């Protein structure tokens with residue numbers, strides 16, 4: 266039996282760009298702004314962007330649990346000839362607590378101007394943080410506007426995955442762009458609360474030269490001249506945003522419920538993969554039959570120069586190098602990324618400790634798809650998963666305790682997939698799929714964790730699976746079959 270395409274899944278990585286601009290950068294505007302009366306802004310339009318940020322225990326240097334970004338408005342301009350990005354980020358922020366500064370993740374750009382509620386603010390970029398010296402009060406939102414420019418630089422990927430590439434905004438030989446940014450990396454192109462528990466709404470507009478197209482997560486809007494726009498009406502974690510620029514061609518299609526789909530590919534590099542992209546409605550049908558309606562207004566795929574694939578929200582970012590090696594595997598990887606639109610994007614893990622919650626589901630679903638395609642027995646799958654679980658647990662530890670240096674390695678894929686198969690065996694298909702569907706459809710656009718998963722499973726099934734789930738997440742060896 267073939268191995269899970271897990272190698273292809275999530276990430277990108279490494280190579281610290283040495284000596285990037287971590288020096289403090291003074292803004293030209295530095296007037297203190299304490300005395301101004303903030304303009305009255307109605308923040309209710311961004312109420313869906315409200316979250317309850319928590320500090321991430323795995324990557325504590327990233328993100329700020331003291332802030333809840335409600336909405337990012339990003340106006341970007343990419344100049345391939347000079348490889349420079351110019352941006353204005355208009356960010357509606359709800360402080361969770363009183364603080365002397367507004368601090369977000371950001372590098373390596375030069376600040377052109379910074380305002381808070383339209384008043385100039387003193388700010389600097391230092392140690393991969395944008396620090397705006399402006400006092401804020403808990404639950405009184407402010408509007409931060411940051412104008413900046415510079416050359417994108419990637420950030421190292423903390424993993425030993427075979428497909429590891431640097432994280433963050435990557436410039437291609439042709440003067441294009443792409444990014445993969447899990448567990449972090451959004452901060453390489455806009456000021457971000459770059460951790461999973463702060464979901465926000467987005468409006469992104471990207472201006473590129475004639476002949477280029479720009480693609481981001483969200484629902485595509487009208488293209489005006491060479492400016493491409495995307496809106497996320499459902500909240501999204503920063504690792505699920507994407508940006509790709511290149512000489513793309515576009516194919517449009519409809520999903521099973523009429524959902525508009527867009528596939529973006531480069532005719533020279535990627536034409537051979539278009540037939541695989543066109544199978545998206547089949548992937549979506551398989552998923553909708555089991556887990557309920559596709560949870561977003563639109564979907565699609567953008568192909569980029571990567572070894573990896575990411576479940577970026579409403580627009581999957583897929584490395585074309587995967588497809589050039591193995592079409593069948595590329596297609597099961599696509600199914601995996603589509604499964605994440607339910608498991609990971611709609612319902613998102615609060616911290617990277619619970620990455621198993623995203624990857625366990627997507628991996629198990631991927632196996633179910635492969636089983637449907639190639640007809641191997643449940644026993645074959647069960648034996649495979651238990652064997653893989655034993656090997657991975659030994660090498661990488663239990664999936665509920667991931668190490669910071671081993672982001673998204675095999676143990677957070679196959680081990681929780683084995684656990685879900687155990688649950689499926691215990692419940693039978695009807696109850697198991699009812700549970701899975703309810704998990705997503707009754708908790709749309711939320712963040713969850715181990716405790717809430719256990720509570721949900723127990724409540725939904727009327728049985729106590731606490732011990733089963735904890736032992737699969739914590740044990741150093743493969744739990745015995747119950």
Ligand SMILES: [Zn+2]
Nearest residue numbers: 274275624627
């Ligand atoms: Zn995945």
